[in-house]
Amino acid sequence: MEPSLRAYLAVAVRARAALAATGSPRATERVLAGVAVAVARQAGVRLGDLPLLAHGTAPGAALDPPSRHAGPELLGLVHQALTAPADRRARGVHYTPRAVARLLVDRTLAEVEPTAHRVPAVCDPAVGGGAFLLAAAGALASRGLHPRLVVASCLFGVDLDPLAVAVSEAALALWAGDGRPPPEGRLLVGDGLGLAPPDWDGAPLEGFDAVVGNPPFLGQLNRATARGAGERRRATARFGPGRGAYTDGAALFLLAALDLARPGGAVCLLQPESVLAARDAAGVRAVAAARGALRAMWLGGPGHFDAGVRVCAPVITVGGEPAAAVEVLGPAGELLGRAAPAPARAWAALLADAHGVPDVPALAVGGRLGDRFGATAGFRDEYYGLAGHVVEWGDGNGGGLPLVTTGLVDPGICHWGRRTARFAGRAWDAPVVDRSALAGDTRLARWLRRVLVPKVVVAPQTKVGEAAVDESGTWVPSTPLIAVTGPPERLWHAAAALCGPVASAWAAREAAGTGLAADTIRLRAAQLLGAPIPPDGPDLDRAAAALRAASMATDGHAWRAAVLEAGAATCRAHRVTDEGLLAWWAGRLPVWR
Numbered sequence: 001m002e003p004s005l006r007a008y009l010a011v012a013v014r015a016r017a018a019l020a021a022t023g024s025p026r027a028t029e030r031v032l033a034g035v036a037v038a039v040a041r042q043a044g045v046r047l048g049d050l051p052l053l054a055h056g057t058a059p060g061a062a063l064d065p066p067s068r069h070a071g072p073e074l075l076g077l078v079h080q081a082l083t084a085p086a087d088r089r090a091r092g093v094h095y096t097p098r099a100v101a102r103l104l105v106d107r108t109l110a111e112v113e114p115t116a117h118r119v120p121a122v123c124d125p126a127v128g129g130g131a132f133l134l135a136a137a138g139a140l141a142s143r144g145l146h147p148r149l150v151v152a153s154c155l156f157g158v159d160l161d162p163l164a165v166a167v168s169e170a171a172l173a174l175w176a177g178d179g180r181p182p183p184e185g186r187l188l189v190g191d192g193l194g195l196a197p198p199d200w201d202g203a204p205l206e207g208f209d210a211v212v213g214n215p216p217f218l219g220q221l222n223r224a225t226a227r228g229a230g231e232r233r234r235a236t237a238r239f240g241p242g243r244g245a246y247t248d249g250a251a252l253f254l255l256a257a258l259d260l261a262r263p264g265g266a267v268c269l270l271q272p273e274s275v276l277a278a279r280d281a282a283g284v285r286a287v288a289a290a291r292g293a294l295r296a297m298w299l300g301g302p303g304h305f306d307a308g309v310r311v312c313a314p315v316i317t318v319g320g321e322p323a324a325a326v327e328v329l330g331p332a333g334e335l336l337g338r339a340a341p342a343p344a345r346a347w348a349a350l351l352a353d354a355h356g357v358p359d360v361p362a363l364a365v366g367g368r369l370g371d372r373f374g375a376t377a378g379f380r381d382e383y384y385g386l387a388g389h390v391v392e393w394g395d396g397n398g399g400g401l402p403l404v405t406t407g408l409v410d411p412g413i414c415h416w417g418r419r420t421a422r423f424a425g426r427a428w429d430a431p432v433v434d435r436s437a438l439a440g441d442t443r444l445a446r447w448l449r450r451v452l453v454p455k456v457v458v459a460p461q462t463k464v465g466e467a468a469v470d471e472s473g474t475w476v477p478s479t480p481l482i483a484v485t486g487p488p489e490r491l492w493h494a495a496a497a498l499c500g501p502v503a504s505a506w507a508a509r510e511a512a513g514t515g516l517a518a519d520t521i522r523l524r525a526a527q528l529l530g531a532p533i534p535p536d537g538p539d540l541d542r543a544a545a546a547l548r549a550a551s552m553a554t555d556g557h558a559w560r561a562a563v564l565e566a567g568a569a570t571c572r573a574h575r576v577t578d579e580g581l582l583a584w585w586a587g588r589l590p591v592w593r
Contacts, residue, residue: 008065009081015058016082026055028082029163034058035065035078036170040179042070047179052166072174073098076129079167095128096214096270100304101135103333104268104313105212109139111266111295111317112209119145119153121204123260124213125192125253125269127157130168132213137175151176156208158188158198165189193252197260207262207318214270215253217309239287251275251284254314258291263319267292273299273310277348277511279524285347293320294341296327297350304331314347328354348512355519357508358584364575366536370529373486373494375458376450377525378479385444386433386476390423393430400432401452404470405478409459410590411499411563412550414468414475419593423478433476451477456484456495460522463588464504467495468551482525492544497533499547499563500570501585506532519588534573543569556592563589 012031019027034057040047042064047053065074080095105122112120122136133155140150151172159165165188169181181187185201192198192215239255250271257267275281288294296315304311325338328350336354369375390403405421408414417430435448453473459466460480467484469491477483484494497503507521510530523531534540546566553559564586571582 002069004066005069005077008069009078011062012078013081015062019058027058029055029166031058031063031082032075032078032163032167032170034063036075036174038064039070039072039074039174042067043174043177045174045177045179047170047173048181050166050170050173050181052170072134072171073131075167075171075174076131076134079129079164094214094217096131097304098131098135100270100300101131101214102138104270104298104315105132105135105139105210107296107298107329107333108210108212108266108268108315109136111315111320113264118204119149120209121153122155122210122212123200123203123208124157125211125256125260126213126215127159127168127187128161128164128214130157130164130171133157133168134171134175136210136212137172147176148178148180151180151182153202155182156186156200156203157213158190158192158200160189160191162189192256193249197256204262207265208260209262209265211257211260211265211267212269213253213257215250217248217250217272239283247280247284248272248275248278251281254284255287258288258316258318261318265318266295267316267318268298268313270300270311270313273301273312273351275347276312276351279527288314288316292316292318293322294326294347295320295323296329297347298329298333299336299351299354300331312351326350330354346509349509351512352509355508355512356584357512358505358578358581360502360506360509360532361576361578361581363502363532364535364573365532366540367533368529369484369494369498369531369533371533372490373456373484373529375482375484375525375528377482378447378451378477380479382444382447383479385441386478387424389434390428390431391434392428393417393432400434401474401476403428403431403433403478404457404468404475404481405431406459406461406481409457409466409468409481410559410592411464411466412468412495412547412566413553413559414457414470414551416475448476451483451485453485454488454491456491456498458482458484458498458523458528461520463519463521463590464501464585465499465507465521466590467498469495469548482523482528484528492548493536493540494533496540496543496547496566496570498528498531500543500567500574501581502534502570502574502576503531504585504588505581532574534570537573539569539573543567543573559592560589 016027016031019030033053036052037057076095124132127133137150140154141147169187173179173181188198190198254269257269261267294314295317298313300311302310322341326341327338328336330336339350339353402416404414404416405423408416408419408421421428421431423431455470456467457470457477507523511521511523543566546562546569550559550562553562567585
């Protein structure tokens with residue numbers, strides 16, 4: 001954000017605080033009205049009867065913006081600035097940058113087949129500050145439609161926040177140049193995820209030509225944004241199998257958008273990148289694949305919103321024939337490549353392609369990990385249950401059980417006692433669990449009995465498979481490590497397969513978008529069981545022996561050499577001759593530290 005714009009937003013925040021200090025009611029509304037009047041004055045626009053002006057305006061000329069920022073988009077930015085950060089996070093609301101909104105609207109309207117009988121109709125099911133409606137207005141005007149016709153006939157929207165609707169109306173009145181908002185009944189106060197779609201005046205009966213927007217991102221693992229019981233019931237009643245227990249609210253808006261678009265119309269809503277592969281978005285992907293054709297995927301990455309979330313946006317033609325190829329677009333709309341149409345379960349492959357993850361080639365497979373092994377991971381209960389029972393090794397605890405965290409695991413090796421561990425908000429040199437102190441916690445003791453066996457521990461949030469073998473069965477795997485259990489004599493074979501190039505590329509394509517970074521692997525235990533395992537034979541035996549040698553390395557050179565030997569042996573076991581796959585994997589191995 002430009003310094004001059006940031007300074008102006010700070011002026012607006014101070015103006016609101018000054019009004020509130022005098023006891024003035026509706027201070028936020030009055031400041032927004034003052035901004036609208038100031039922008040209109042600079043543009044020579046006389047505003048009509050707008051709901052935003054109903055409570056009066058902030059006094060004085062302090063709200064006059066710099067001329068370069070005096071456009072209708074300024075209202076949405078001020079609206080966001082006047083909303084407390086905690087409130088924005090709880091409601092999942094963040095104003096969309098103008099360039100992003102216009103890029104996505106242009107790409108979406110490119111999929112809309114023109115009709116001879118009426119002007120295009122565009123809907124935003126969560127209007128916020130009006131960024132997408134303004135972008136749609138500009139795109140339609142660039143096609144030759146008069147601004148007054150665009151505002152009067154083409155734009156529809158809804159939002160739960162009455163002030164957001166009022167801001168959008170005022171922004172469109174400024175954009176039109178005549179000060180008149182859309183007709184009554186076009187921008188509604190209501191719930192875009194209600195039991196039935198909103199009832200707009202003048203909406204086309206067959207549906208909208210385009211549905212675009214930036215719906216609230218409402219992750220269901222965060223208490224502040226999780227749906228209440230009533231909301232869950234309504235979502236299930238409306239969306240049925242498309243809704244998972246932890247489906248992000250933004251993904252549900254994607255389902256709602258598919259209901260709103262006409263056959264041949266297009267849908268594009270901003271989404272958290274996790275929608276590409278998250279388990280609880282699988283129903284959304286399946287419904288989208290059944291009802292439309294994925295034409296493009298915009299991969300925006302991080303940096304667009306102060307929430308820091310990585311974002312993407314699918315462009316879907318409702319009822320359309322499958323595309324010959326899906327365009328994969330980068331943050332500025334640049335074409336990253338064209339990919340074969342992705343099935344509903346494999347949207348993540350588009351992200352993997354964009355980040356250069358190799359295709360998993362045709363290979364010899366001896367089965368899947370789950371054919372011989374089980375996998376389990378602790379959850380928050382286990383994490384917090386252990387927190388009060390962890391001490392440093394040697395602190396009068398009789399040795400204790402080594403607590404292994406994700407940061408201690410590299411391919412083939414566990415660095416417990418050699419590398420600092422992070423657990424429960426502090427650093428540990430050699431953390432151990434005092435097992436005797438857990439005797440009173442039946443649930444935790446039962447979990448420990450399951451994991452205190454010989455096993456492979458697998459770390460998430462990694463660039464390649466990272467697994468180490470606990471031959472003695474004494475390690476306590478800290479959440480979110482995955483414990484893989486099975487025949488003790490085959491643990492090193494399983495670890496070598498999981499750390500190798502084939503499984504790493506498979507995992508990167510399977511789970512793209514679900515990690516903290518775009519190029520990290522974050523598989524769930526159930527997903528890990530689907531990892532390909534090479535056939536038994538001398539090459540897999542060599543891979544297991546090399547990885548076991550890596551576990552005993554005392555320096556980075558010896559460790560890396562052993563890991564590379566293991567990786568090459570797993571490729572031979574899979575009958576893979578692609579040197580590019582091995583080079584990709586080797587370039588992502590962690591650095592010894």
